[in-house]
Amino acid sequence: MKKIMSFCVGLFLLLGCEKKDCCTNLEPITVTLQFTHNWDGIPINSSDFTTFKFTTEHGEQISIEQLRYLVSRIKIGNFEKNYQLINVGENTGLELVIPQIPQGNQFLKFTFGFTDADNIDGIYPDLNSTSFNVPMMMGGGYHYMQFDGKYKDSNNQNANFNYHTIRAVNMSNPMNLILEDTSFEVEIGTFELSKNTTIEIKMNVAEWFKNPNLWDLNVLNSVLMPNFDAQKMMSENGRNVFSVGTISN
Amino acid sequence: MNCSSKEEELYLPITYNLEIPSLFSEKLIAPVIPANNPLTQEGVALGKKLFFEKLLSGDNSQSCASCHNPQNAFSDSQQFSVGIDGKKGIRNAMPLFNLAWNFDELFNWDGSEFSLENQAFEPVRNPIEMHATWKNVAQKLQNHPEYPTLFKLAFGTSTIDSVLITKAIAQFERTLISGNSKFDRFLRGETSLTPEEESGFNVFMDEAKGDCFHCHGSNNNPLWTDNLFHNNGLDTNFTDLGLGAKTGDPKDNGKFKSPSIRNLAFTAPYMHDGRFATLEEVINHYSEGLRFSSTIDPLMKKVSQGGVQLTTKDKADLKAFLLTLSDFEFINNPNFKNP
Numbered sequence: 001m002k003k004i005m006s007f008c009v010g011l012f013l014l015l016g017c018e019k020k021d022c023c024t025n026l027e028p029i030t031v032t033l034q035f036t037h038n039w040d041g042i043p044i045n046s047s048d049f050t051t052f053k054f055t056t057e058h059g060e061q062i063s064i065e066q067l068r069y070l071v072s073r074i075k076i077g078n079f080e081k082n083y084q085l086i087n088v089g090e091n092t093g094l095e096l097v098i099p100q101i102p103q104g105n106q107f108l109k110f111t112f113g114f115t116d117a118d119n120i121d122g123i124y125p126d127l128n129s130t131s132f133n134v135p136m137m138m139g140g141g142y143h144y145m146q147f148d149g150k151y152k153d154s155n156n157q158n159a160n161f162n163y164h165t166i167r168a169v170n171m172s173n174p175m176n177l178i179l180e181d182t183s184f185e186v187e188i189g190t191f192e193l194s195k196n197t198t199i200e201i202k203m204n205v206a207e208w209f210k211n212p213n214l215w216d217l218n219v220l221n222s223v224l225m226p227n228f229d230a231q232k233m234m235s236e237n238g239r240n241v242f243s244v245g246t247i248s249n
Numbered sequence: 250m251n252c253s254s255k256e257e258e259l260y261l262p263i264t265y266n267l268e269i270p271s272l273f274s275e276k277l278i279a280p281v282i283p284a285n286n287p288l289t290q291e292g293v294a295l296g297k298k299l300f301f302e303k304l305l306s307g308d309n310s311q312s313c314a315s316c317h318n319p320q321n322a323f324s325d326s327q328q329f330s331v332g333i334d335g336k337k338g339i340r341n342a343m344p345l346f347n348l349a350w351n352f353d354e355l356f357n358w359d360g361s362e363f364s365l366e367n368q369a370f371e372p373v374r375n376p377i378e379m380h381a382t383w384k385n386v387a388q389k390l391q392n393h394p395e396y397p398t399l400f401k402l403a404f405g406t407s408t409i410d411s412v413l414i415t416k417a418i419a420q421f422e423r424t425l426i427s428g429n430s431k432f433d434r435f436l437r438g439e440t441s442l443t444p445e446e447e448s449g450f451n452v453f454m455d456e457a458k459g460d461c462f463h464c465h466g467s468n469n470n471p472l473w474t475d476n477l478f479h480n481n482g483l484d485t486n487f488t489d490l491g492l493g494a495k496t497g498d499p500k501d502n503g504k505f506k507s508p509s510i511r512n513l514a515f516t517a518p519y520m521h522d523g524r525f526a527t528l529e530e531v532i533n534h535y536s537e538g539l540r541f542s543s544t545i546d547p548l549m550k551k552v553s554q555g556g557v558q559l560t561t562k563d564k565a566d567l568k569a570f571l572l573t574l575s576d577f578e579f580i581n582n583p584n585f586k587n588p
Contacts, residue, residue, distance in 0.1 A: 049500070050500045050544070065546075065547050066547070121469070122276060122468075122469040125275075125276060125277055125278045126278055128276045128277060128469045128470050129276075129277045129278045129350075129352060129470065129472075130475070131462070131463065131464075131466060131467070131470050131475045133462075133467055133469040133470065135454035135455070135456075135462060135467065136454075136468070137451055137454055137455065138456070146463075148546075148547035148548065149547055150547060157553070158541070158543070159552075159553070160545070160546075160547040160548070160549060160550065160552065161547060162456075162547055162548060164456075222456075222550055223456050223457045223460075223550070225456045226455075226456055226457060
């Protein structure tokens, strides 16, 4: 056994050497992911919160008061991060610095929310500490997104909305919840990396209200967590929100 | 002479290990203990003595505990506490527990003080509270028969100043942990809830009913608060701007820190101005008393109708659940009582 091991190590070293000989100086590089947010191209920052600045495709004016969401299984090259909570209002989690990525063509993808395999009730202390949980009566686990604010209703009065996305749950029989994983994978694309690179990942927040499901906030505004159909529609609309932005070195 | 000063240099106080409830260590990130003020047994003991020390006030009549009574989970049963000159403030004294788990370290109803050490400076010199000067307080303690020795044991110097006083108090405050209510024991599998308590918990967690968990914690966040600032719909116009007065941003007007809903059995009256004497009034507020203002939190539902209109049974159950978070061991803990 010992002999085999040392043989392996020897082989590894040899191969390692060979690689270095053929390819001059391929130092690993650092990739920085930058999460930015916009409304059909108009940037959204925390300073744009709590003012009626944006209008949904359906025609409701809205003001954003909270926008935080979770991306998981962030993968590029040989790197994988379990999850990251992005909080636009508090300006936290907007950047992810990934050192030691090999040069060459690398594919970047992540999951919006948690897949069922990761969406396990109460096991992430940092997410518990910031109250990102979903009650057990709705299937437990964690929110994917909390997006809250106000909209002008059909009488032009201010009304509240809570666009919270979670694993879809049908609660009609509380003793037998029907759950459906509504997280989804976002494939950002392949990048040819030869030096330290910043990749902008854009979320067009307007897309959450657009397509394929044109969203009428007068109808669907709050108590969406236990609304199975609403969760499925939000998940569908989410497929179009992310895109790649500026790539800079 | 040389010898003894060397001993002084070598002297190290004994580390104090916080007894962290298992639910906290399982569910939450680590408590905040500043590197420049680690907990020591001597520091905590000194902090406790100082917390109950009336010499900290201008006329030696009031201590921190005068407004933060252990029997009331370190809050004040009066709506507005009275300072040494008989003056009243405009806010209800806050209960003190699990403060080391306030991860953003923003204290007071409006988050006006960063860190427990800084917070402790304020009541002593506040003219409507203890109305003293720190210089005088330090002098009084310096002339006291015991304190110089106690400071030497805790901090290695017998020269007393405001920085060391507030450090010791903050150490004691971090030991005030409440994590052994009936609901905690239920979560640990040691007891069961009555049907009313259980359905009250469901009202609390149900987005269509109480929807309290978005701000006030849950079985997965045993602090039972998010320690963040919200406007929960108490007023249309604000006499106290809360967070807005601190930040100067009108978008923050009327926002106050969500209090923990632990120990409500001991902390009446409720809200930043102690406007509600009973839990029934609190629950009625959320159910049908909400008032609209531009900064009201989006989580407040059906504001135009005053709220979600809980049924009489839902209200009674919710109250029964809230009371399961009363921690009698905490208010009776001899470690937290006047020495």
